[in-house]
Amino acid sequence: MPSMATKDGTRFNSNHPQFKPKVINGDQKRQKIEKQRRSLPIASVEKRLVEEVRKNDTLIIVGETGSGKTTQLPQYLYNGGFCHNGGIIGITQPRRVAAVTVAKRVAEECGVELGQKVGYSIRFEDKTSMSTKIKYMTDGLLLREALLDPCLSRYSVIVVDEAHERTVQTDVLLGLLKAVQKNRSQISNGSSNIHDHVKKSNNVKEEHNEVRKSNPFKLIIMSASLDARGFSEYFGGAKAVHVLGRQFPVDILYTAQPETDCLDAALVTIFQIHLEEGPGDILVFLSGQEEIESIEGLVRENLKKLPETNQKLLIFPLFSSLPSEKQLKVFTPAPVGFRKVILATNIAETSVTIPGVKYVIDPGLVKVRSYCPDTGIESLIVVKTSKAQALQRSGRAGREGPGKCYRLYPESRFEGLADSTVPEIKRCNLSNVILQLSALGVDDIIGFDFMEKPDRMAVIRSLELLYLLGALTDEKKLSDPIGHQMARLPLEPNDSKALILASQFDCLEEMLIVVSMLSVESIFYVPRDKLEESRTVIKSFSSPEGDHVTLVNVYRASIEYLEKNRTENGNEKAEKNLRKWCKDNFINSRSLKHARDIYSQIRENVERMGLKISSCGDDMLQLRRCLAASYFLNAALKQPDGTYRVLANGQIAEIHPTSVIRRAKPEAGPSMLCLERQLELIQMLKLMTGRRLGINNPGAHIIGFFIFLSKEQESAQIGGAYDPLKLYVEHVIMNKRLVFSLF
Numbered sequence: 105m106p107s108m109a110t111k112d113g114t115r116f117n118s119n120h121p122q123f124k125p126k127v128i129n130g131d132q133k134r135q136k137i138e139k140q141r142r143s144l145p146i147a148s149v150e151k152r153l154v155e156e157v158r159k160n161d162t163l164i165i166v167g168e169t170g171s172g173k174t175t176q177l178p179q180y181l182y183n184g185g186f187c188h189n190g191g192i193i194g195i196t197q198p199r200r201v202a203a204v205t206v207a208k209r210v211a212e213e214c215g216v217e218l219g220q221k222v223g224y225s226i227r228f229e230d231k232t233s234m235s236t237k238i239k240y241m242t243d244g245l246l247l248r249e250a251l252l253d254p255c256l257s258r259y260s261v262i263v264v265d266e267a268h269e270r271t272v273q274t275d276v277l278l279g280l281l282k283a284v285q286k287n288r289s290q291i292s293n294g295s296s297n298i299h300d301h302v303k304k305s306n307n308v309k310e311e312h313n314e315v316r317k318s319n320p321f322k323l324i325i326m327s328a329s330l331d332a333r334g335f336s337e338y339f340g341g342a343k344a345v346h347v348l349g350r351q352f353p354v355d356i357l358y359t360a361q362p363e364t365d366c367l368d369a370a371l372v373t374i375f376q377i378h379l380e381e382g383p384g385d386i387l388v389f390l391s392g393q394e395e396i397e398s399i400e401g402l403v404r405e406n407l408k409k410l411p412e413t414n415q416k417l418l419i420f421p422l423f424s425s426l427p428s429e430k431q432l433k434v435f436t437p438a439p440v441g442f443r444k445v446i447l448a449t450n451i452a453e454t455s456v457t458i459p460g461v462k463y464v465i466d467p468g469l470v471k472v473r474s475y476c477p478d479t480g481i482e483s484l485i486v487v488k489t490s491k492a493q494a495l496q497r498s499g500r501a502g503r504e505g506p507g508k509c510y511r512l513y514p515e516s517r518f519e520g521l522a523d524s525t526v527p528e529i530k531r532c533n534l535s536n537v538i539l540q541l542s543a544l545g546v547d548d549i550i551g552f553d554f555m556e557k558p559d560r561m562a563v564i565r566s567l568e569l570l571y572l573l574g575a576l577t578d579e580k581k582l583s584d585p586i587g588h589q590m591a592r593l594p595l596e597p598n599d600s601k602a603l604i605l606a607s608q609f610d611c612l613e614e615m616l617i618v619v620s621m622l623s624v625e626s627i628f629y630v631p632r633d634k635l636e637e638s639r640t641v642i643k644s645f646s647s648p649e650g651d652h653v654t655l656v657n658v659y660r661a662s663i664e665y666l667e668k669n670r671t672e673n674g675n676e677k678a679e680k681n682l683r684k685w686c687k688d689n690f691i692n693s694r695s696l697k698h699a700r701d702i703y704s705q706i707r708e709n710v711e712r713m714g715l716k717i718s719s720c721g722d723d724m725l726q727l728r729r730c731l732a733a734s735y736f737l738n739a740a741l742k743q744p745d746g747t748y749r750v751l752a753n754g755q756i757a758e759i760h761p762t763s764v765i766r767r768a769k770p771e772a773g774p775s776m777l778c779l780e781r782q783l784e785l786i787q788m789l790k791l792m793t794g795r796r797l798g799i800n801n802p803g804a805h806i807i808g809f810f811i812f813l814s815k816e817q818e819s820a821q822i823g824g825a826y827d828p829l830k831l832y833v834e835h836v837i838m839n840k841r842l843v844f845s846l847f
């Protein structure tokens with residue numbers, strides 16, 4: 105908890121008696137929860153809903169935000185006997201934070217320990233046990249489970265919650281669930297042969313098969329803002345039911361005129377609410393970490409200017425790369441007399457209830473993935489939200505009492521918004537999806553029963569990448585072992601390939617570091633007022649071998665520091681000292697901590713797969729070669745005018761200004777043909793470029809990877825008011841395009 109300063113300057117924290125939250129005993133709490141449950145709109149239709157699920161194998165449920173769908177329906181089904189044969193009720197969420205917090209709430213409502221009857225499972229974190237009957241999970245997690253058990257035989261019911269979000273995982277899952285349902289009903293009728301096949305290939309426990317035989321598979325699609333007709337058509341005319349009514353009203357307020365500066369408008373609104381409105385926490389939707397951190401700073405600055413009595417505002421950031429324990433802090437109530445302001449990305453948009461939130465500020469923007477099949481570049485762009493998203497956001501207020509939502513745009517703009525968001529499958533790189541579907545035995549991706557077909561060119565490009573990475577055979581089947589191994593790793597295909605290669609070339613230890621460091625937002629933190637100083641310090645980690653090796657240096661230095669400190673001072677103090685060390689070295693400690701967590705998680709994965717983990721010490725040649733062999737599509741050729749041309753697509757590229765290679769200004773080195781792996785690389789490039797661009801120069805000097813600068817980024821850079829590496833990460837999702845030298 106942050107500490108607060110009193111007028112006389114004494115510092116005390118929230119443990120001070122004055123700031124203790126009101127304590128209520130267990131019985132009171134249970135009674136309060138029971139009363140609250142009974143008052144939810146969904147409670148009045150409990151019996152009817154259970155009946156509808158009994159009668160229909162697929163059911164679509166649409167109900168207002170906060171009506172009780174996510175927390176109550178699974179409990180109704182449990183009480184209605186849907187787990188009697190040992191089956192589990194699985195509920196998928198598009199986001200981790202929702203899966204975790206809703207599971208906690210439902211465990212509390214059921215009066216059980218989390219992980220027993222009610223649990224959750226998200227990537228790298230499983231809080232379930234043999235006795236779990238109600239299981240919340242991310243949609244991606246259920247997809248992974250389907251790899252091991254294609255009939256999802258443990259489940260008697262699957263609820264796909266927040267289906268309106270149409271994440272790529274949701275769409276794949278919908279297609280898969282449709283097939284699972286068909287197979288399971290054939291099994292119950294004794295007319296499918298998938299049962300034996302699954303049993304043989306996946307060692308599915310006999311008891312699960314029993315469950316599958318005796319339990320029909322129920323599928324429920326749920327949301328507050330669903331195009332029920334579209335879903336019903338996709339599921340062969342499935343029945344849709346509407347749960348009417350909401351618990352508390354939410355007042356929607358619009359601005360009179362469009363806002364030119366949304367950040368400023370959000371800031372003004374935060375203070376307007378804080379100073380003029382009654383008690384209640386504020387939830388602000390922002391587009392990303394950078395925006396959140398910048399507004400966090402501005403709120404702090406402005407708060408200091410207020411009289412002491414008005415300074416009781418606690419700020420909580422909430423974005424996906426924040427460590428889980430920090431994310432969950434948002435859900436603890438503010439001490440009495442204080443107001444919380446939560447600065448969140450759209451991870452707080454659906455399913456979550458943040459206790460205390462009464463006011464929502466919605467600038468109406470969201471950052472989404474966008475993919476260009478021609479260049480193969482996937483980027484993050486900021487776009488207007490859809491009506492469905494605006495509805496979800498306002499739904500975060502009014503969960504414990506009446507609320508208010510401040511939309512920072514005029515009502516006329518709301519009317520013009522698209523009803524729903526373009527499905528992610530239409531605007532993302534599909535390699536991972538294809539890999540997962542191939543692992544499930546779906547070879548004909550174009551013919552797969554998607555609710556909406558992805559762009560044909562995007563499918564072809566992704567197939568091409570997987571083929572070139574050696575994950576697919578000529579018959580478009582997963583290759584053995586590479587393709588199967590890649591499908592088991594919860595990473596982008598290039599990263600998975602880099603790890604697999606690194607295990608063969610004795611540098612997996614370092615590749616684990618590279619992949620983890622690339623998975624987080626900018627590692628370096630360059631304050632505007634300390635530009636020169638930070639550059640000098642950061643330079644001490646730089647390697648002429650490139651940015652990837654530089655990241656290895658940072659990671660190794662931090663671990664060395666931490667371990668030395670741990671021996672001397674114990675774990676807690678060592679972690680604290682490490683944060684100071686990060687600050688002194690202009691390293692973003694949040695990002696580094698996140699990278700360490702990812703490192704441990706991926707390490708566990710590769711260990712389980714039996715990959716050999718060894719270190720190459722200080723000789724990074726093999727590491728660079730393995731990177732080249734996995735990222736060869738990013739290879740570019742230096743042009744006589746000094747620019748670079750990406751061989752795979754002819755795009756003109758530039759080395760990012762923060763790259764160590766840019767500073768080292770490498771010249772083209774000797775031919776690479778003498779090296780075995782690099783010969784392979786040249787062959788691959790020839791295959792690509794010879795075909796597409798007519799380049800066929802065996803003596804080509806190839807420099808590793810490039811960070812692409814778009815025109816806007818270049819001009820922003822001339823303005824000089826940003827950390828280019830950060831900007832790059834924000835704008836180009838493929839944060840793998842750091843540069844390394846092959847020479």
Ligand SMILES: Nc1ncnc2c1ncn2[C@@H]1O[C@H](COP(=O)(O)OP(=O)(O)OP(=O)(O)O)[C@@H](O)[C@H]1O
Binds near residue numbers: 173
């Ligand atoms: N963690 C929590 N703490 C306090 N109250 C909660 C919590 N989670 C849920 N609730 C209460 O239960 C109500 C129903 O929540 P639930 O998530 O089931 O609604 P929903 O219909 O699924 O909404 P949405 O469509 O927004 O996800 C909330 O409005 C809130 O009053």
